[in-house]
Amino acid sequence: MNQVAASRYQETSPDIGEPILLDLFATIERKKKIDHWETVKKLENFHIWNEEIIRERFNYEKNSSLWFAFIRVYRTENPLFLQMNRSFQGCRSWIKLPDEAERDRAFHPILSDEKFAKLLTAIEQIL
Numbered sequence: 001m002n003q004v005a006a007s008r009y010q011e012t013s014p015d016i017g018e019p020i021l022l023d024l025f026a027t028i029e030r031k032k033k034i035d036h037w038e039t040v041k042k043l044e045n046f047h048i049w050n051e052e053i054i055r056e057r058f059n060y061e062k063n064s065s066l067w068f069a070f071i072r073v074y075r076t077e078n079p080l081f082l083q084m085n086r087s088f089q090g091c092r093s094w095i096k097l098p099d100e101a102e103r104d105r106a107f108h109p110i111l112s113d114e115k116f117a118k119l120l121t122a123i124e125q126i127l
Contacts, residue, residue, distance in 0.1 A: 014084040022097075023079035025107060029120065030070040032127050040066060042126045046119070070123055072116060074107035 014020055034040055040058055044051070058066050080100070109116065 016084055016086060018084045020082045020084055020088075021079050022082065023077075024073055024075055024110075025097075026071040026073045028069045029072050030068075030123070030127075032068050033065055034068050034127070035063070035065045037064070039126065043068065043123070046123060068127070070120065073110045075110060076105045076107050078105045080105075 034043075037055075037058060040054060041051075044054075047054075054066070058064050080097070082098070111119070
């Protein structure tokens with residue numbers, strides 16, 4: 001598995017050196033730059049952000065656009081523990097995981113293959 005992200009929601013960011021438990025991993029299955037607000041609006045049922053935040057990010061640079069990433073999330077029963085470090089701080093949605101993240105771990109998709117395929121088809125029709 002080529003993991004590109006790991007995440008576990010926390011109310012506050014851990015301090016440098018504090019442990020981080022990673023038991024959810026994600027891979028990017030599709031990505032596309034979106035240049036039209038109408039397309040962004042059509043994707044509103046496929047993300048958790050409100051329109052205000054999405055519009056702010058869409059209009060962040062001169063050429064309004066967003067990168068859309070369709071991810072597949074997996075759970076492992078053998079979590080990875082990392083120590084918080086400075087490279088994880090700031091505006092980071094994605095971090096490169098150490099090589100040991102894939103070693104000795106079985107990954108189980110959160111959604112069934114059937115549900116995942118249905119979502120992917122719906123999104124590809126919009127994009």
